[in-house]
Amino acid sequence: MAAYKGLSWAGFFMRLLIAVTLVFSTYNPSGWSYFHWVTDNPPNFDPIMALAGIVLIIGWVIFLRATGRSLGAFGLILAAAFFGALLWMLIDWDIVPAGSVTAITYIVLVIVSGILAIGISWSHVRRRMTGQVDVDEIEGDS
Numbered sequence: 001m002a003a004y005k006g007l008s009w010a011g012f013f014m015r016l017l018i019a020v021t022l023v024f025s026t027y028n029p030s031g032w033s034y035f036h037w038v039t040d041n042p043p044n045f046d047p048i049m050a051l052a053g054i055v056l057i058i059g060w061v062i063f064l065r066a067t068g069r070s071l072g073a074f075g076l077i078l079a080a081a082f083f084g085a086l087l088w089m090l091i092d093w094d095i096v097p098a099g100s101v102t103a104i105t106y107i108v109l110v111i112v113s114g115i116l117a118i119g120i121s122w123s124h125v126r127r128r129m130t131g132q133v134d135v136d137e138i139e140g141d142s
Helices: 009-026 034-039 047-092 101-130
Strands: none
Touching: 009 034, 009 047, 009 101, 034 047, 047 101
């Protein structure tokens, strides 16, 4: 049996970097995203746009499935509530201007990235905290 390597901070931040890349590549307020690329050129939709869209969908499916399986519905609700309350606190303390749609959009995109990174890393964290292992598939003794 192979030794358990665990999750390092570098491993978590790598997952976070990939999640940020996925989220901000899909949409961001700067205008440099897949969403803007496709919506600004609807008659010029070409195979490279289709391929890029498929790659983004693959990334979203991987992250959403892993996050959904490891956190579950209740965990996703708790994560969204935690980050929502944190954003509310930042707005209430006038750290983030409530009238700035762009600032709030960037923060929400970072929050989504954070939830995806936590979700894809959560099985490692749970194993380290409790010693329990998450198993999606069990092979039979055929």
